[in-house]
Amino acid sequence: MKDRIKESMSALCDGECNELELRRVLNYVGSDAEMREEWRRYQLIGALMRDEPAGAVDLSGRIMKALDDEREFVDVIEEDQTDAFAGAVEQPVARKTAGGMPQWLVSGAVAASVTLAVLAGARIVNEQSLSEQAMFAAQQPVKAEVAAPAAPVSQPAMVASTAKSVPAVSAEELSQAQQVLQQYVLEHEEQAAGVAESDPFARVANFGQNGNQAKPR
Amino acid sequence: MMRTQVPLSLLVFFLLVFQLPPVAHASGGAEWLLRLSQALAATSFHGDLVYSEGDQWQSLMISQSLVDGQPRRQTEFLTGEPRQQLRQGSTLLCLHNGPHRAGLMPDVFKGFEQLTASRLDRILASYSLVVVDSPQRIAGRSAVQVNLMPDTSDRFAYHLWLDQDTGLLLGSDLLDTSGRLLQRFRFARLEIGADTPISPSETELHGHRIAVVGADDVVTYPESGWWPSFVPSGYEPVRYARSADSSDVWHERVLFSDGLASFTLFVDEVPDAGLPDLSQRWNATAAVVRHVTDGDRHYRITLVGELPPAVVADIAASVRPDDHIAHR
Known part of the structure; x- marks a missing residue:
């Protein structure tokens, strides 16, 4: 594993390291003294090659932050593109290409951001809260993304267009929808707890009824 | 640049086919995961732990005994409304006031029990396992840290701390794609090998039943x-x-x-x-x-x-x- 990490470090110096490799390097560096020393050596070599002062500054935290911000940036792009459940068919593709950009371009953007963090001191704009507010409302009662009732599955383009019209949703409807969702989450928890013998397509004869039996309502 | 692939599935095969070496000699991440699963299935223990999700903390007391070779685990939640859970075989019994709600009784060992070869293969296909090379200590016991780093950014990472002697899970962190902590648990006190007396608990007598999926389910495959x-x-x-x-x-x-x-x-x-x-x-x-x-x-x-x-x-x-x- 250490050899693999060293290869990734070397790839990082060569500009060939992808984001996942980079994260793995940084995580490993954070937990292994020997690799941390190796990482410092690579940084020192990099600084000397760039004719910079060879100070003992560990840039791993800064790089990780740049990566995080880049990820949030990509998420925001996706959110802008997909707006609730619009573009039902295209969303998985959108994730792969991040806002319509090819994957290699996204990787290039990540690499550019990391390079910037290393070379120029990383002037970072944190989009985190924006992204989270846009996408999901953690720990909040509910965030309703309202499409037109029953968007036709046979017309994904229509789904996309109708999703932009947001009819008013009453508090009562939201509350009711959330209660229904809670039941689904509970059922998922119960079924996931039974992931033991994972025969593909093992049919649970009373799947969906177990939960009902279980709840003393 | 040469990148090497470790034949982890081969390792799993040998681990399952041949006798496992003594726990103290376990070194690879896959081997530690198997040790963990075995420990959860065949170890008696009693301990207190803390569990957090977001900024919410809970404390729990867990006792596990072996009944006819099968684990019988009692969990008592010491924070918030009084509630207990008993797990034995494919049955979960829950005791609490009001309806059963999502998130009411988190399972700190979820995902690491009954680890079969096929499940381990799937884990190894999606995560890189890193055994952290530094001694650690949790609940007064020597621990080995095993990190499960996802190979793609569409799933979460796990950091696990396993008991050096038995492989039992002493703590875990669940981290999102940005490294933010989502869930955490740590044993604060743990006694391994301490069999607690087997007697019908309050949960067993009055709890409501949740059937966990059994092995005799009918296998089907949908056409559409x-x-x-x-x-x-x-x-x-x-x-x-x-x-x-x-x-x-x-x-x-x-x-x-x-x-x-x-x-x-x-x-x-x-x-x-x-x-x-x-x-x-x-x-x-x-x-x-x-x-x-x-x-x-x-x-x-x-x-x-x-x-x-x-x-x-x-x-x-x-x-x-x-x-x-x-x-x-």
């Missing part, structure tokens, strides 16, 4: 149904059910798992699309609800799982009728 056209790599359907209620209204449930994390797809025919679409997240769990029509029928598509919210939304958005599921 609602299916996601996008599923992150490594996730496979592990359970499927389709049923009609007394009103001839269809319900489908599919559970997907990558060996550790899981998500469930629910498809329910509904009389109309009266409820709004929703997206919601509770720390590690994200859920999405959308409504669609197919001809003159209305359906509610719900996806719930321990995945990044954007991934859950992607999967939910890709669900549509498919006449060729069996041929995938």
Whole structure:
């Protein structure tokens, strides 16, 4: 594993390291003294090659932050593109290409951001809260993304267009929808707890009824 | 630049076929995961632990004994409303006031029990295992840290701390794709090998039953149904059910798992699309609800799982009728 990490470090110096490799390097560096020393050596070599002062500054935290911000940036792009459940068919593709950009371009953007963090001191704009507010409302009662009732599955383009019209949703409807969702989450928890013998397509004869039996309502 | 691939599946094969070496000699991440699973199945212990989700902390007391070679685990939640859980074989018994709610009784060992070769293979296909090379200590015991780093950014990472002597799980962190902590637990005090007396507990006498999936389920394979056209790599359907209620209204449930994390797809025919679409997240769990029509029928598509919210939304958005599921 250490050899693999060293290869990734070397790839990082060569500009060939992808984001996942980079994260793995940084995580490993954070937990292994020997690799941390190796990482410092690579940084020192990099600084000397760039004719910079060879100070003992560990840039791993800064790089990780740049990566995080880049990820949030990509998420925001996706959110802008997909707006609730619009573009039902295209969303998985959108994730792969991040806002319509090819994957290699996204990787290039990540690499550019990391390079910037290393070379120029990383002037970072944190989009985190924006992204989270846009996408999901953690720990909040509910965030309703309202499409037109029953968007036709046979017309994904229509789904996309109708999703932009947001009819008013009453508090009562939201509350009711959330209660229904809670039941689904509970059922998922119960079924996931039974992931033991994972025969593909093992049919649970009373799947969906177990939960009902279980709840003393 | 040369990149080497470690034949981990080969290691798993040898570990399962041949006698496992003494625990103290375990070194690889896959071997430690197997030790962990074995320890949960065959170790008696008693201890107190702290568990957190987001900024919410709870303390729990867990006792496990072996009854006819099978673990019998009693969990008492010491924070918040009084509640207890007893797990034995394929049965969960819960004791608490009011209805059973999502998140009421978190399982700190979820995903690491009954680790079969096929499940371990799937884990190894999606995560890189790193055994951290530094001594650690939890609950007064020497611990080995094993990190499960996802190979793709569409799932969460796990940091585990295993007892050096027995392989028992002493603590874990669940981290999102940005390294933010989603869930954490740590034993504060732990006695291993201490058999607690077996007597009917309050939970056993008065708790309500939750049937955990058994091994004698009928295996089926759907020819057609609602299916996601996008599923992150490594996730496979592990359970499927389709049923009609007394009103001839269809319900489908599919559970997907990558060996550790899981998500469930629910498809329910509904009389109309009266409820709004929703997206919601509770720390590690994200859920999405959308409504669609197919001809003159209305359906509610719900996806719930321990995945990044954007991934859950992607999967939910890709669900549509498919006449060729069996041929995938």
